Amino acid sequence: MLIQKEMKLADVIHHDHFLIPVINRFGIHLGFGDKTIDELCRENDINTIFFLTILNAYHDHEYFPKKHLQSFPASLLVNYLLKSHQYYLDEKVPEIEKLIVSLPDETDMDNGTLTLLENFFSEYKQELINHIRREEDLVYPYIVEMEKAVSSGVIPDSVFKQMADYSITDYEAEHENVEEKLFDLKNIIIKYLPETKDDRPFFKILKELFALENDLNDHSRIEDLILVPKVEAMERKLKSMKR
Amino acid sequence: MxxxxxxxxxxxxxxxxxxxxxxxxxxxxxxxxxxxxxxxxxxxxxxxxxxxxxxxxxxxxxxxxxxxxxxxxxxxxxxxxxxxxxxxxxxxxxxxxxxxxxxxxxxxxxxxxxxxxxxxxxxxxxxxxNTSLTQREKIILNRVVRGQTTQEIADSLFLSVHTVNTHRKNISNKLGIKTLSGLTVYALMNKIVGMDEVE
Missing domain, CATH: 3.40.50.2300 (Response regulator)
Structure with missing residues (x-):
């Protein structure tokens, strides 16, 4: 289904409830009645094309909004990505951590194994935090500054220096290490968990890990499909302006 | 399936x-x-x-x-x-x-x-x-998670670096675990390495 601005948001959510955290990040709260996407965007001061692009990209993995890429600023996208980072670090990861830390009270598994899992998850968490910090401290500000330079025509030296040091193309590869760790953690629990009388607590953890993985995959697909091409276009433009 | x-x-x-x-x-x-x-x-x-x-x-x-x-x-x-x-x-x-x-x-x-x-x-x-590790693979996994480099493992077991790398690849493929910390958890849980040997 292609999500369009004339549709009622309630219908869209009934069709794909995985979009709930997405609309939440845009500041749309439940109880929106029969309002259309267009109406809600105007009420909440949201760029409609941008909102539709994000909804469609989450909803349909084949969606690729080539034509719309230029119709909203990169800074909007950066803001959105920052909000989803917040969601991982402030909500999702602590939820899973809580489940893992409470395992000793919930299962008869020996403490050695549980400590191993706990340490492994906290290692993963640290890596995720580092990756997110790096994006927020280095990559995102670079993008915002670059966009300013493109629109004003004034290019500070710092932007050129950064363009030479670090191109957006390098950035996609960095996602993978963090993903591998999460995959390993799931596989260890699925395939190699020692026998236990009651593995329900582990089901819960697995379910959350799959959900987190899913959400992170969507997040990086948005970065790869929308952010990276946008930034690559700006990099080309700035290089031609310099000449 | x-x-x-x-x-x-x-x-x-x-x-x-x-x-x-x-x-x-x-x-x-x-x-x-x-x-x-x-x-x-x-x-x-x-x-x-x-x-x-x-x-x-x-x-x-x-x-x-x-x-x-x-x-x-x-x-x-x-x-x-x-x-x-x-x-x-x-x-x-x-x-x-x-x-x-x-x-x-x-x-x-x-x-x-x-x-x-x-x-x-x-x-x-x-x-x-066949996903169970061979004896040789267990020995190599033990050394990997104890922090030895491929070169060190090759030298101590009289193998070529290439052979050790092939073993490492096979271990990861068999277990479905790629990262070093993941392998460490597996090795500890299966007593392929002792708690006191790592870190």
Missing amino acids: GYRQKIVLVEPAYLIRAGLRKIISELPGMSVVETFEGNEIRLIDKILSKTPDVVIINPDVFKKNELISFINKLNNENLVLVGLTGRHTSFGCKSHFRYCLDSGESKYDLLEVLKKINRSLQTKNIESE
Whole structure:
């Protein structure tokens, strides 16, 4: 289904409830009645094309909004990505951590194994935090500054220096290490968990890990499909302006 | 259900991607894990990161010399390359591929080709289905998680670096665990290494 601005948001959510955290990040709260996407965007001061692009990209993995890429600023996208980072670090990861830390009270598994899992998850968490910090401290500000330079025509030296040091193309590869760790953690629990009388607590953890993985995959697909091409276009433009 | 062969599809036209996806979804042993349009930056790395068993590509997305270097790189990775060809594809171009899916063929002819690919890969997967580690692999895993480098392991066991690397690759493939910390947890849980030996 292609999500369009004339549709009622309630219908869209009934069709794909995985979009709930997405609309939440845009500041749309439940109880929106029969309002259309267009109406809600105007009420909440949201760029409609941008909102539709994000909804469609989450909803349909084949969606690729080539034509719309230029119709909203990169800074909007950066803001959105920052909000989803917040969601991982402030909500999702602590939820899973809580489940893992409470395992000793919930299962008869020996403490050695549980400590191993706990340490492994906290290692993963640290890596995720580092990756997110790096994006927020280095990559995102670079993008915002670059966009300013493109629109004003004034290019500070710092932007050129950064363009030479670090191109957006390098950035996609960095996602993978963090993903591998999460995959390993799931596989260890699925395939190699020692026998236990009651593995329900582990089901819960697995379910959350799959959900987190899913959400992170969507997040990086948005970065790869929308952010990276946008930034690559700006990099080309700035290089031609310099000449 | 057993192992599903992973297919990566490189084709610029959405209609063809969607059609091929649909046909492949009818075969339980295979699934399309990723599709590309062909103009992506660092396409090869992106393809390989999906660890596909089969790569189906439309040769038209490349210039001739690009195509050959692309094919050579992928052939080194021990996967099956399939050409997505049409009426206009030259014979010379088709000869680069072990299998061809021709866009003019009927659904069942296409399915026959896919089944053939599926069967040819199954024998390979039966061999790697055995997931328990050999004694040698356990010894190597023990040293890996104790922090020894490949060179150190090779020297102490009188093996070549290449052999140690092959063992390491096999261990990761068998267990489905890639990261060092993941391997460490596995080794500790299965008493392949003692708690006091690591850190």
